[in-house]
Amino acid sequence: SLSEKLSGVFRSLRGKGRLGEKDIQAALREVRLALLEADVHYRVVRRFVEAVRERAQGQEVMRSLTPAQTVIKIVHDELVRMMGEHVAPLDVAGKPPVPVMLVGLQGSGKTTTAGKLALHLKRRAGRDPYLVPADVYRPAAIDQLQKVASDVGVAAYPSRPDQDPVEICRAALEEARKGGYDTVIVDTAGRLHVDEELMDELRRLKELLEPREILLVADAMTGQDAVNVAKAFDEAVGITGVVLTKADGDARGGAALSIQAVTQRPIKLVGVGEKLDALEVFHPERMASRILG
Amino acid sequence: LFGKKEIDAETLDELEEALVTADLGVTTVMRLVDEIREKVSRKELVRPEALREHLKAAIREILVAEEARQAPEGVRPWVIMVVGVNGVGKTTTIGKIGARFRREGKRVILAAGDTFRAAAIEQLEIWGDRIGAQVVRHQQGSDPAAVAFDAVEAGKARDADVVIVDTAGRLHTKRNLMEELKKVRRVIGKALPGAPHEVLLVLDATTGQNAVSQARLFHEAVGVDTIALTKLDGTARGGVIVAICDELKIPIRYIGIGEGVEDLRPFDAQAFVDALF
């Protein structure tokens, strides 16, 4: 673990009151390796390490801590600061029905998250959500969301795969208004950030829906590519928040830091299982400890 | 990146960044860069232009590609069990592989072994329909091992060439789900001794270092024979397979380059390293 490695680095130092340049250099090397192994993006690691170096320079070794612990504390605090800087709850304020749009790469967990979000809003916020299947491409995607909707006891728009997603959303908003629902959760098709046509479809969906939240649903095990994906989706439609999925595995989750660093948007929710009640509010402290390993 | 007169520290730093951002993993990258540094200090590697080719060859050495595993004489049907974590592309890859066999005129049966996830069976049925393969299925919530068993039995009874068994996505860290997978494997063997003849692990090219942990644990649980690396049509380069091939020596059999039925290619190690950096 990082704390063991840092203890090793500092074993040769004794009775030092301050962290000297050489000590910091050796410690930062271990921090850098740990973050890269955790899938944090190469450039995000570089910036992060520099920020830690500045904090650590001439830092007093705290009375109750060893030099290794002092560095860990600085690293941990800096991680928590970065991860938690923009912490914000889901925003569903505004005139009902409030639209929330889920976007992201193929297989990241959007359809499942749509169901989880609907259940979360029903149970924890006493809201009355309406689910909209807007994926007309993936085989049985509409069936999947409809099954999920029935599992959580939420109504869903009866989309058909021969319809156009923009038309589905237009009609669904109308249904939601008529039905008195206060939130509309739109599940979009997984798409590559480099697929011009599909990114354009996303822009048109945004234009029609005027979503209160555009949530990037991202897999916790994503590697270096997280930065490319987050940036592209943010530039195309503007992300208001992130849902990190599959965090119930053993992926260190460095993608979370990379996405935060490049979009400056908050991670709002975390998927922690396949069941529809497996959705938690994001905790920067927990994520920081996990990334450090 | 390689337009310099000599190989200096800056060149090696740029190289390190290129390889790390391709998801090769810092341990593998450090080893490769150290080997380069060694060769440079011994004057075995001097020109920056040679650097790229040298590295590609070194990486290529590690990668294991495998031509189609051939069914030994008299083995019918050839049973493939497809495994992997959630959302990586197992079901879609099964559709694509089935289509390949169909193009060769083979009779294909698909087993709807994901009895858990919403509309997983319906998804595979649509694929079966598209490619002209029979889909053996039970109710949602039923025992996946029973589905696999019935599919292999159907394969024997109908003289099918191939039976491909879909399984539910599962995180490799979930003990009970990995036990379930072992059971599916065992039961397939009961229906046809020696089956499954191929356990195919599907990995998503966008996955980072966790793919190594996935490969290890699936291999430990059910023995992985081949790997399919999907979603290479995005910007992720799938460099994690270098460490996986190095450690586990499992051949990469296919790559997925899209969502359509034709978007499957046999793995080509040279093409892969050329796209890596």
Ligand SMILES: Nc1nc2c(ncn2[C@@H]2O[C@H](COP(=O)(O)OP(=O)(O)OP(=O)(O)O)[C@@H](O)[C@H]2O)c(=O)[nH]1
């Ligand atoms: N373990 C775990 N699995 C999850 C989580 N969220 C989603 N999944 C699983 O991930 C897989 C993909 O989920 P989907 O909801 O179909 O993903 P998607 O983004 O809608 O996929 P596309 O529509 O094809 O882009 C399914 O097997 C889900 O059950 C999570 O938080 N934990």
Ligand SMILES: Nc1nc2c(ncn2[C@@H]2O[C@H](COP(=O)(O)OP(=O)(O)OP(=O)(O)O)[C@@H](O)[C@H]2O)c(=O)[nH]1
């Ligand atoms: N762009 C791209 N998308 C792919 C590729 N392979 C699969 N997909 C997409 O990835 C998503 C998930 O594919 P599935 O086949 O449902 O994945 P799975 O592993 O069976 O998922 P679970 O059964 O839920 O674990 C779908 O939207 C597929 O169309 C690929 O090679 N490229």
Ligand SMILES: [Mg+2]
């Ligand atoms: Mg979906």
Ligand SMILES: [Mg+2]
């Ligand atoms: Mg599947």
